[in-house]
Amino acid sequence: MTTETRVGPLETEELISGSEAIARACALADVDVITAYPIRPYDTVMQFVSKLIANGELTCEYIVAESEHSQFEIVKHASAVGARVFTGSSGVGWFYAFEALAVTCGLRLPMVAMVGNRALDDPGAFGCEHNDALAVRDLGWLLNWAATAQDCIDTAFLAWRVAEDPRVFLPCAISTDGAFLTHSQQIVKVPDRSLVDKFLPPYDRGKFQLHPDNPITIAPQVNEDWLMEIRRQTDAAMRRARDVIIEAHQEFVDIFGRGGDPFLEEYMTDDADVVLIGMGTLALPLKVTVRRMREKGHKVGFIRVKWFRPFPGPELLELLPRFKAVGVIDRDYSLGSPLNGGVLFNEVRSIMYSAPERVPIIGFVAGLGGREITIPSTRQMFEITQKAADEGGTDQELHWIGVRE
Amino acid sequence: MTTTQQLVPLRGVKQSPLEELFTSGHRTCQGCESALVMKLMIKAAGPRTIVLGSTGCMYVANTTYYSTPWVVPWMHTQLGSSGSAALGTAAGLKALMRKAKMKDEPINVIAFCGDGGGADMGLSAISAALTHNEYNLLILLYDNESYANTDIQVSGSSPWGANSTFSPPGTLHRIMNRRWKKNTAGMLAAGHPQARYIATGCASYATDMMNKVRKALTIGGPTFMHTLDPCPKGWDYDPMYSHELGVLAVQTGIWVQYEVEDGKITLNGPSKVLARGKKRLPVEEYLKRQGRFAHFTPEDVAYFQSQIDEMWEKWWIPGVVPPGPQDP
Ligand SMILES: Cc1ncc(C[n+]2csc(CCOP(=O)(O)OP(=O)(O)O)c2C)c(N)n1
Ligand code: SF4
Numbered sequence A: 001m002t003t004e005t006r007v008g009p010l011e012t013e014e015l016i017s018g019s020e021a022i023a024r025a026c027a028l029a030d031v032d033v034i035t036a037y038p039i040r041p042y043d044t045v046m047q048f049v050s051k052l053i054a055n056g057e058l059t060c061e062y063i064v065a066e067s068e069h070s071q072f073e074i075v076k077h078a079s080a081v082g083a084r085v086f087t088g089s090s091g092v093g094w095f096y097a098f099e100a101l102a103v104t105c106g107l108r109l110p111m112v113a114m115v116g117n118r119a120l121d122d123p124g125a126f127g128c129e130h131n132d133a134l135a136v137r138d139l140g141w142l143l144n145w146a147a148t149a150q151d152c153i154d155t156a157f158l159a160w161r162v163a164e165d166p167r168v169f170l171p172c173a174i175s176t177d178g179a180f181l182t183h184s185q186q187i188v189k190v191p192d193r194s195l196v197d198k199f200l201p202p203y204d205r206g207k208f209q210l211h212p213d214n215p216i217t218i219a220p221q222v223n224e225d226w227l228m229e230i231r232r233q234t235d236a237a238m239r240r241a242r243d244v245i246i247e248a249h250q251e252f253v254d255i256f257g258r259g260g261d262p263f264l265e266e267y268m269t270d271d272a273d274v275v276l277i278g279m280g281t282l283a284l285p286l287k288v289t290v291r292r293m294r295e296k297g298h299k300v301g302f303i304r305v306k307w308f309r310p311f312p313g314p315e316l317l318e319l320l321p322r323f324k325a326v327g328v329i330d331r332d333y334s335l336g337s338p339l340n341g342g343v344l345f346n347e348v349r350s351i352m353y354s355a356p357e358r359v360p361i362i363g364f365v366a367g368l369g370g371r372e373i374t375i376p377s378t379r380q381m382f383e384i385t386q387k388a389a390d391e392g393g394t395d396q397e398l399h400w401i402g403v404r405e
Numbered sequence B: 001m002t003t004t005q006q007l008v009p010l011r012g013v014k015q016s017p018l019e020e021l022f023t024s025g026h027r028t029c030q031g032c033e034s035a036l037v038m039k040l041m042i043k044a045a046g047p048r049t050i051v052l053g054s055t056g057c058m059y060v061a062n063t064t065y066y067s068t069p070w071v072v073p074w075m076h077t078q079l080g081s082s083g084s085a086a087l088g089t090a091a092g093l094k095a096l097m098r099k100a101k102m103k104d105e106p107i108n109v110i111a112f113c114g115d116g117g118g119a120d121m122g123l124s125a126i127s128a129a130l131t132h133n134e135y136n137l138l139i140l141l142y143d144n145e146s147y148a149n150t151d152i153q154v155s156g157s158s159p160w161g162a163n164s165t166f167s168p169p170g171t172l173h174r175i176m177n178r179r180w181k182k183n184t185a186g187m188l189a190a191g192h193p194q195a196r197y198i199a200t201g202c203a204s205y206a207t208d209m210m211n212k213v214r215k216a217l218t219i220g221g222p223t224f225m226h227t228l229d230p231c232p233k234g235w236d237y238d239p240m241y242s243h244e245l246g247v248l249a250v251q252t253g254i255w256v257q258y259e260v261e262d263g264k265i266t267l268n269g270p271s272k273v274l275a276r277g278k279k280r281l282p283v284e285e286y287l288k289r290q291g292r293f294a295h296f297t298p299e300d301v302a303y304f305q306s307q308i309d310e311m312w313e314k315w316w317i318p319g320v321v322p323p324g325p326q327d328p
C-alpha cells in the first residue's frame, strides 16, 4: 500500500480543448452511459471519450448509435433506470433528435448534453451559430453557454449536479461554440476525482426509478385531464432551478475556488456608460476591445450571459437600468420576430419592459455560420451603442454586423 | 448483468403461470389480439421484467393515467424508439450493476412496437439494437397491419390492397395500396447474423408464442419477435373471430410461423406441416372474412393467391428467405 500523499492543490493544469475538457469531466463524474453519433464539431468530445474508455480511464456503457434520435432516446431510457448519462450533438444532428429532446423534459429525466454550436446546414455551413441549442428554449432544457475550456469542465460538473437535483430533474445542455471552443486548446485546471466527488453526489432517481422493485408506469396517457398540471410542475422545476444553480454555484466556488457569479460574468461594468451583452466565446474579442477602448477613455463594459435557461431576468433587470445604452449581440437569428432581432435581444428587451426607466437597447446579429467576430466589429457595435446613449435613443434598433451588402 | 433469467419452456397452456401481469384497466377494442399478445408476452416473461412500449394502440389504449394495466414497471417510448428504449434500459441496468450501483440480477428488458413504429419508423433503431450483442433485450413487434391508433392508416406492413383510411378504394383506383407487405423478421434475421434469436408468432398459437418469448429472453443478447395480430377495427370483422383469423392466416400460408436460432431456421407448427406439402387453405378463406378486402374482385384474390403460392413454391424458405438469382 502506498503511503504517498498529495500536497498542494488537487488539480493539474493541462492544455486541452473545450471538447476534451468535457470528456475529462465525464470520467471524473463517473458517467454510466454515453451515446455518440458523428457530426462536426461536437463529435470531438466523443473522440476523446472513446479514447478514455479504450485506455481504461473511463468506465461506462458506450454506444455508437445509428442516429441522433436514437442517441438521445437511449440515454433518456438509461436515465430512467437511474444511470448518469452524457450525450451531445450539433446543428442538424440536434434537430434530428428533436422529438427526444422534447419528451425528455416532460419525463423530467436528467441528462447532460454538449452542443457544439453549428449552423443549420443549407446552404452548406457548419460553423458556429446558436440557433441549434436555442431551438429548445421553450421546452424545459437548462441551457448554458461556455466561454472557455475551463468553463466547459466546470459547467459539466454543475450541469450534472443541477440536472440530477430532485428539485429540478431536467436535462441540461452545455453550449460550446463550434471550432472556437470545441477545437481550441487552452490551459485548463483539471480537478482530482476527490474534489469532484465532494461536489457532485451520485444520481439518485429515488421513487421514480424504473425497476422491478418499483413497478411504476412512466408517461401514461394523461391528455387534457392532467397535462396542464404536469406542465405546471415542469415550470415549477425550471423556476426552482434558479435557486439550485445559485446554491450549486456557491458550493462550487467554495470547493474549487473559482466560478464567479452564477448567471452573469461582468467585465469592467462598474462605471460603464454602455455595455454589450452576449454569450459564448465572443467574450474574448469583446474583453480585448473593452480594454483597448478604456485605454482611450471610453466607459464601456461587457456582460456575458452564462445561463440562458433559466434566464437571468432578475439579474439583468437589476443591472441594466444604470447604463446609458445596452447592445445585445446574437450569434443567431429569429426571423420575423419583434424588430427582426436575435433571440437574446428579444429576451433582454422583454425583461427590460419592467424597468423603471427605459434604456435604449440595440440588437446586433453577428458571427453567423462561424464568421469571426473581430475586434473592429466589436468596436463598431460599441460605437453604435454609444451613439444611442449620447442621443438618448436611435431610429435603428437592429443591425447585422459585418455583412456584405 | 451478464446472465439471463432461465425461463423454462411450457409444455401446454395449462402449465402457463396463473399470475396476470397485464390486468384490467386497458381500453383496447373487444377482440384485440394485440392486447392478448401483451398479456401472453408478460405472462411468459414474469415479474422481473421492464417493459417499454412505443406509441400506438398498445400505449394509447392501454395506459390511461390512473388505470394502467401493467403490474410490471412500464415506460412509454417514442414511436420509432423501441430499439433505443430497449438498448438504453439494458445499458443503464448493465452499467449500474457492473459498477455495483445496483443489485446484480438478471432483469428482462422488453420493448414492444407496432408495425408502424417498428417496421417503418423504428426500423433503423431496431436494426442497431440487434447489433449490440452485449445487451440482453427483446424487441417485440405486434403487427396489426396498420397505423391503427391514428385511425387505421396503411403501413409498410399492411397487406396488398387493404382498405385503410389512407388507402380507400375509389371509383378510379380500386387498389390504393399497391405495395406488398414487408418481410420484417426475415430481413432482420438475414441482416443481423449475430442476433441469436428472431421469431414470428401469433396469439392464436399461445403456447408457441409464450415459449418464443421465453427463449428470446433466455438465450441472451438482442432478440426480435414479430407477431401477427388480428385487429377487429382495422380489419373490419366481428371481434369473435379474432382467434380464427389468426389460425386462417397461418393455414392459408399468408403468415409463416418460424424461428431463427443461432442462424438455424425452423418453421413451426402448422407452417412446418404446410412446408412438408400439406395443402394450404385458399387465401380467399382469409380475405373474405375481412371488410378491408371487401372491394376485392376475383382477379385481386387471384393475384394475392399467386403471390402466396410463389412464396411457398419458389422461395428457399417460405416466408423467410426469398429465391436466389440462380433459382427457377
Ligand atoms: C413521431 C410520431 N409521428 C406520428 C405519431 C402519431 N401516431 C401515434 S400512434 C400512431 C400509430 C402507430 O402505428 P403502429 O406502430 O402500427 O401501432 P398501432 O397503433 O397500430 O398499435 C401514430 C402514427 C407519433 N405519435 N409520433
Ligand atoms: S384498433 Fe386494433 S389494435 Fe387497436 S385496440 Fe382496437 S383491435 Fe386493438
Ligand SMILES: [Mg+2]
Pocket (backbone or CB within 6 Å): B056, B114, B115, B116, B142, B143, B144, B145, B146, B147, B148, B149
Ligand atoms: Mg399497427
